[in-house]
Amino acid sequence: MLRLDQLKIRLEDFQMTADMSLQKGRKYAVIGPSGAGKSTLLGALCGFVPLTSGRLFWQDQEITDHQPGGRPMTMLFQDNNLFPHLSVLQNVGLGIRPDLRLTDEDRTRISKALARVGLSDQTNKKPGTLSGGQQSRAALARVLVQARPWVLLDEPFAALGPALRNEMLDLMQDLVAETGAGLVMVTHAPEDVRRIADQVIFVGSGKAEAPQPARELMDNPPPELQQYLG
Amino acid sequence: MAAILVVAVVLAAGVGIASRIETALSFGTGDWAAVRFTVWQSFLSSMFSVVLAIPVARALARRQFFGRGLLVTLLGAPFILPVIVAVLGLLSVFGRNGWLNIVLASAGLPTLSIYGLQGVVLAHVFFNLPLATRLLLQGWQTIPAERFRLAAQLHLTPWAFFRVIEWPLIRQILPGVAALIFVICLTSFAVALTLGGGPKATTLELAIYQAFRFDFDLGRAALLSLAQLALAGGAALVALGVIPTISVGGGLDRPQQRWDGVSRVQRRSDMVVITIASGFLLLPLFAIVLRGLIGIPQLPQTVWTAAGASLCVAGMSILVLGFLAVPMAGWIASKPTGSVEAIGLLGLSASPLMIGTGWFILINPVMNPASLALPVTALVNALMALPFCLRILVPRLRDTLRDYGRLSATLGVQGWPLWRWVILPRLAPQIGFAAGLTGALSAGDLGVITLFADADRATLPLQMYRLMGAYRMEAAAGAALLLLIMALGIFWVCDWIGRRYAAS
Structure with missing residues (x-):
């Protein structure tokens, strides 16, 4: 269980609070108007946005002050998820060994992950030579070898076309199901919520609301969410 | 750490100088004359450079012609051109028996002398006119295409076009460019050494050298160094706010689409301006190549030894810079915020001769300074290149951290692996460029080495200067060509390695 205990974030003229618990293995969608702080919330969980107050627990262990790399989560950003100067193999390898001293065992794991996402024949290529969908797949292969308990998505597939995006979301869903990881996903699209989320975290007017069951919330939205959905 | 080292090098020089300042020593009339001349020639140099740069940049900005890209690239060349080489080139064209005077004499006109104030300013304009042109051109490039379209729609007259579009830009950029060139010219040494001299045309740097070399009056040299530090440091601090960033990237060779300046007068005048400017820049280089080809077979063995020494110095400078920059x-x-860039600027204002003097005073009691001539030269040269290198490296590094910092952090890539796998590969082209710049500047520098060298130890620029002093002009021209090839070669090789590494 990931517990957000009275989190408070204040940045210049922005502030938000969050107080909730997230269950491992569940899939959470974070929705809300632009500028409400969806990405900021994910950044705070990952350790990029400093907390003004509050504490963060993972399985009763406090991780508030842990380094981003030392937290039980992996994050996919809107862009720059791959290093353009490294090969696909190296990019995935960084998920296992940050110094890239890969053993034969590591390489086997990487090959398996690349095979799982359908990139076996692209191992030694640079990301620049791959299509947008293939680049997403490579990033997912790294998520797979990292095998962290939580996967955080900050709209990494936003630049893809609708069909490709659905394909990636389905693949993502399959992968977290295989590894048993929990998923926290920022999205703008109500159809994404219906497609994969169990629970919805609505971020609006300075507060991240506690998660609520996705279907019920989307079918029967409270006024503020109704206004956002239009 | 590296920043501390830089400060330490400069401070050590300061300590050396301070230890020799005696209260009894006062500033003589000759010293005041040196201060006045330093400021005056810097002022004139920067004024001529920027005023002449306006028509050149304007013409280059609105014309497209065969060889334009090459010409714009060549505008960057004086930056790595060894000063002494350029001086010899200028002498070939403007000197007593130079091409210009031959033409003037055959036309029955009085000949011109290149020595003194006019020569110093001429050489500084030769170096800084291209720099000013590039910076102005960079400014022109920032004018959005829409504005040219709008001007074309409105049918602006040339004068209205100048007032509405060009003049606001010039007014915005020019003060910074002038300030930059002013600061650069304040610490100029090799030009004053070769074309100045005498009571009327001695810069502070040259006065330091003369007090040192001719009188071996370390106290006076120290005092002059202090004056130089105050002058150049003060000017640099004042100018810090207005000095523009020196872009070294490409993009300047991409001409904008323009609809103005189509009248016959404008086309003719642009053509004349470009022809004169390229002639002014290319003829001296052409002269070097021409005379050098004749001179190279006559090179004495000492020149080849000196060339080897210069290569070593360049290599050491690059290494030092790698560990520093x-x-x-x-x-x-x-x-x-980049307030720490000021440390790099310290290298620009702290003159090489001043640092050299300080170190000489420190080393002299302990050992023979001449035996450290090459390492000290390499170190000081690296320091001189530091401000430029920081301006090349820092923006790219900032971009890299902005784009990939979070990704690296989530993956736990930090410390050496962060440098090994992320920063160095992303920065390879910039590092190669900076290394090339440093190597070329270092190989071509005629500064500290003049203080430390003895008869047995010399770098190629110093050896060339000695040949000129002995009126062995053919051999000097050969050495100049060799030095030119070396400087450009070092630059090209480093730049190429950086690019190749980035591409692989």
Whole structure:
């Protein structure tokens, strides 16, 4: 269980609070108007946005002050998820060994992950030579070898076309199901919520609301969410 | 760490100088004349450079012609051109028996002398006119295409076009460019050494050298160094706010689409301006190549030895710079604001001769300074290149950290692996460029080495200067060509390695 205990974030003229618990293995969608702080919330969980107050627990262990790399989560950003100067193999390898001293065992794991996402024949290529969908797949292969308990998505597939995006979301869903990881996903699209989320975290007017069951919330939205959905 | 080292090098020089300042020593009339001349020639040089740069940049900005890209690239060349080589080139064209005077004499006109104030300013304009042109051109490039379209729609007259579009830009950029050139010319030494001299045309740097070399009056040299530090440092501090960033990237060779300046008068005048400017820049280089080809077979063995020494110095400078600039750039880039770039600027204002004097005073009691001539030269040269290198490296490093910092952090890539797998590969082209610049500047520098060298130890620029002093002009021209090839070669090789590494 990931517990957000009275989190408070204040940045210049922005502030938000969050107080909730997230269950491992569940899939959470974070929705809300632009500028409400969806990405900021994910950044705070990952350790990029400093907390003004509050504490963060993972399985009763406090991780508030842990380094981003030392937290039980992996994050996919809107862009720059791959290093353009490294090969696909190296990019995935960084998920296992940050110094890239890969053993034969590591390489086997990487090959398996690349095979799982359908990139076996692209191992030694640079990301620049791959299509947008293939680049997403490579990033997912790294998520797979990292095998962290939580996967955080900050709209990494936003630049893809609708069909490709659905394909990636389905693949993502399959992968977290295989590894048993929990998923926290920022999205703008109500159809994404219906497609994969169990629970919805609505971020609006300075507060991240506690998660609520996705279907019920989307079918029967409270006024503020109704206004956002239009 | 690296920043501390830089400060330490400069401070050590300061300590050396301070230890020799005697209260009894006062500033003589000759010293005041040197201060006045330093400021006056810097002022004239920067004025001529920027005023002449306006028509050149304007013409280059609105014309497209065969060889334009090459010409714009060549505008960057004086930056790595060894000063002494350029001086010899200028002498070939403008000197007593130069091409210009031959033409003037055959036309029955009085001949011109290149020595003194006019020569110093001429050489400084030769170096800084291209720099000013590039910076102005860079400004022109920032004018959005829409504005040219709008001007074309409105049918602006040339005068209205100048007032509405060009003049606001010039007014905005020019003061910074002038300030930059002023600061650069304040610490000029090799030009004054070769074309100045005498009571009327001695810069502070040259006065330091003369007090040192001719009178071996370390106290006076120290005092003059202090004056130089105050003058150049003060000017640099004042100018810091207005000095523009020197872009070294490409993009300047991409001409904008323009609809103005189509009248016959404008086309003719642009053509004349471009022809004169390219002639002014290319003829001296052409002269070097021409005379050098004749001179190279006559090179004495000492020149080849000196060339080897210069290669060593360049290599050492590049190494020192690698250990200094890259970590420093990392440190600066991780800070939100670039106030620490000021340390790099310290190298620009702290003159090489001043640092050299300080170190000489420190080393002299302990050992023979001549035996350290090459390492000290390499170190000081690296320091001189530091401000430029930081300006090349820091922006790219900032971008890299902005784009990939979070990704690296989530993956736990930090410390050496962060440098090994992320920063160095991303920065390879910039590092190669900076290394090339440093190597070329270092190989071509005629500064500290003049203080430390003895009869047995010399770098190629110094050896060339000695040949000129002995009126062995053919051999000097050969050495100049060799030095030119070396400087350009070092630059090209480093730049190429950086690009290749980045591409692989």
